[in-house]
Amino acid sequence: MTTIALIGAGGKMGTRLSRNLAQSDYQVRHVEVSDAGRQRLKDELNIDCIANGEDAVQGADAVILAVPDTLIQKISHALSPHIAPGTMVICLDAAAPFAGHLPSRTDLVYFVTHPCHPPIFNDETTLEAKRDYFGGSHATQHIVSALMQVDADRHEAMFDQGEAIAKAIYAPVGRTHRVSVEQMALLEPGLSETVCATLLSVMREAMDEVVARGVSEQCARDFLLGHMNILGAVIFDEQPGAFSDACNKAIENGKPMLMRDDWKKVFEPDAIADSIRRIT
Structure with missing residues (x-):
């Protein structure tokens, strides 16, 4: 079973991801530093969070950074010494990776994925889906993903792993598009x-x-x-x-x-x- 450390699990985006991951087969370690975020996950999803991201990332197969772009550099560098070689670090936006804010570690896999959000023209029939403008709940949305950094011999396997996680966190997903980080920007x-x-x-x-x-x-x-x-x-x-x-x-x-x-x-x-x- 793949273990995911979800950093920022109780934030605006992190809560959405926590809800979808709760319906998946992934084992998730929810990390949230704010009292309000931890309480939100407990009240809404009955999920217990931990505040120490350093413990959560140790031994994890993937680390998702569900935090604001302005904090990714600080948080990723603070967690880096505790992340094992070969771990996949997932960003939900191309901005920080494009700007070079991730740790300079060639032994990590960097994967970037972002939702397209449900399209204006769609085939949704239920009221819940029609009013799911953001996506990740009832309406089908498409996604874009980029494998930013990986060993050449693991390229396809790692992309498949990252895309599978992306489909889970953004579900329900329709089309998936493979792009570069530059194209995502x-x-x-x-x-x-x-x-x-x-x-x-x-x-x-x-x-x-x-x-x-x-x-x-x-x-x-x-x-x-x-x-x-x-x-x-x-x-x-x-x-x-x-x-x-x-x-x-x-x-x-x-x-x-x-x-x-x-x-x-x-x-x-x-x-x-x-x-x-x-x-x-």
Whole structure:
């Protein structure tokens, strides 16, 4: 039986992982330093935590760092002397690994995995799944994973082991995508946060501006979210069709007003690295 040391087990993400791992065949050592986190796991999942991560990682097959990006360097380096060679260290985001914040130990396996979250266009039928926007509970989501560091002769076996753990912690999982850490950084923060979250934030500001100019909030919300659905379906090839000439003309005129000509520079390596430095 694979033994996992889950660091940050009572945090926001750690609690989600603890809940899913409780339904798996993995043996889990839950580590949580805060009283509130330990109490949360006890109340919600009847799980007893320990506060000493140094004891938990000794002899573990895998160590999951379910802690904020800003703490990964400090925590991973503090635990490193107690982690045996060959152990898999799993990060849930590419930021800290990309920034070089993990210990310089070539005898460890570094695996990075991140959820895509349930897609807007899906086949969910139950209310619980339809309202599981984050994933890892009722709705199926896809995931991305990267094997950052491993001995060449154990490459495939270690990727399979890491991916199996990723499927367990993010369940239910649909597609799994194998990427590099650099590609994962393009996806986040590049695609998902710098671009998507920013543009969605602007869309919310636009809705608020329409409300400020006299349209009722419910009307503006219904109109925007409905158009996001059909326009998104056409743009992302979920729905056959084409925009009207008027819509295409609005896009042609609107894009220069909203977007800089060089906006794709956000995906350049230096820009990604700068963004990750700010995050970590």
